[in-house]
Each structure stands twice: as C-alpha cells, then as structure tokens.
Amino acid sequence: QSAGVADRHAALEFSASDNSFILQDFNSPHGTFVNSCQVQNAAVRVRPGDILSFGTAGASFQLLVDGAAQVGLGMPGEGARERCPGKGAQGKVSRE
Numbered sequence: 001q002s003a004g005v006a007d008r009h010a011a012l013e014f015s016a017s018d019n020s021f022i023l024q025d026f027n028s029p030h031g032t033f034v035n036s037c038q039v040q041n042a043a044v045r046v047r048p049g050d051i052l053s054f055g056t057a058g059a060s061f062q063l064l065v066d067g068a069a070q071v072g073l074g075m076p077g078e079g080a081r082e083r084c085p086g087k088g089a090q091g092k093v094s095r096e
Helices: none
Strands: 010-015 019-025 030-034 037-039 043-046 051-054 060-062
Touching: 019 030
Parallel strands: none
Antiparallel strands: 010 019, 019 043, 030 037, 030 051, 051 060
C-alpha cells in the first residue's frame, strides 16, 4: 500500500460487451487520475497507452495490452487524450 492510496481505491475491469477497459473510482479521498485528469466517484473508459495514477503520492501505471490491435479503440473518448475523461458525457460509462 502506498501513502494516499486507499485499501479500496479503484478497480480496472475489462468489459467484454464493448471490448474496452473500465476504470471505476470508489470515491477515494486522494483521487484517481487518467492522463493527469481526476476521476471522482465515476467509471470511465480507458484505453491502451493511458496513464493511470492512484493518490497524490501513488505510483503511475501505463495501460499496456498484448495484442492491443484487437482491443476496441472506436469507443467514446477516442482522440480525446488532451481532454479529461469524465468531463461532460464523453468517455463516461453509465451506471446500470
């Protein structure tokens, strides 16, 4: 465990239904970040190459996927690396 990272901070899951990765923040007090943009108590799609960070002093990780050509890249948020996921509707995943 790192300083500023909660025991149940966030989860990264693969969604087979739309062939994408979903990062869910569990309302962590020190933040979950995708490409330096904060995700707060939300689920966002992430894609290979995105940088995931947990907490203010936690480590950063780059999402790498073997066979990334098979991962669906035509999802909402494509081409939006400069914009923060979760701002507006782009890149957000609806809760069901």
